[in-house]
Amino acid sequence: MVIGALVPDAVMFINPFYRMPWNYGDAHSFLGVWLINIPLGMVLWLCWEFVIAPGYRTCAPKWLALRLPDHRPTTLKKVAWAIPSVLVGICTHLLWDSFTHAGYPLTSPGGPLDHTIGKLSLFRVLQHGSSVLGLGGVLLWILLLLRYPKRRSASSHWRLWPWLLPVITGVMAPVYLIMQQNFAHPKVLKLALLNIVTGSVSGVLVCAFFCALLLLGIKGARRVLRR
Structure with missing residues (x-):
C-alpha cells in the first residue's frame, strides 16, 4: 500500500x-x-x-x-x-x-x-x-x-559503505540538481525546488538499490566459492 x-x-x-x-x-x-x-x-x-x-x-x-x-x-x-x-x-x-x-x-x-x-x-x-x-x-x-x-x-x-554511499548521494544530488535548474525566473522557482527535493530522494533510493544488489552479489559469490 x-x-x-x-x-x-x-x-x-x-x-x-x-x-x-x-x-x-x-x-x-x-x-x-x-x-x-x-x-x-x-x-x-x-x-x-x-x-x-x-x-x-x-x-x-x-x-x-x-x-x-x-x-x-x-x-x-x-x-x-x-x-x-x-x-x-x-x-x-x-x-x-x-x-x-x-x-x-x-x-x-x-x-x-x-x-x-x-x-x-x-x-x-x-x-x-x-x-x-x-x-x-x-x-x-x-x-x-x-x-x-x-x-x-x-x-x-x-558494513559501513552500503549506508554511507546513499548518504553521500543525498548530499551530492542536490548540488548536481541545483546546477541544472534555472532560478532566473520566479515562476519556475517552486518547480526547481521541487525537482531538487524529489531528485535527491530518488537518487538516494537508486543508490541504495545498487548497494543492496552489490551486497547480494557478494553474498552469492562467497557461497559459490565455499563450495
Missing part, C-alpha cells in the same frame, strides 16, 4: 534525471492506474522484496538486526496480495488528491475547500498538514517497531 500510494507521483522523482514517456496527468488518470501505476508499483515492490530489504538485512548493525521483523519468504500468495495492496494505495492517493489539489470539484474556485486560512487555501492546508502528520506517523511507527529486540542473535554483518 505504501508503494502504491507513492507511484502516481513517481514521475516527479524520476524526471529530474530522466524524462519519462508519461507525465503527471497520465499517472493520475483512470488508464494510468492500470497501464502505469500498477506495473510500476509492482516493479518497485519486487525491487524492495528481492533486493533492498534482503540486501540491507545482511549488513544491518547488530542493534538494528535484532529489532527487524522476521523475514517472510516470497510466495505466489504474497505476490498475489501485493497487486491489490498496490491498487489500494494508488486509490487512496488519487482520492486524497481530490481534497488537496487544485482542479477538482471540491477545490475549484467557489468550492467548499477553496476558502482561505491566512494566505493558504483550505485544500493546501490539508495537503501540507497531512504530509506533516503522515511523516510523523511513519517516524512513530518506526520508533515503535524498533523499540525492543525481537531475537537474541542475528546473522547480519555490519
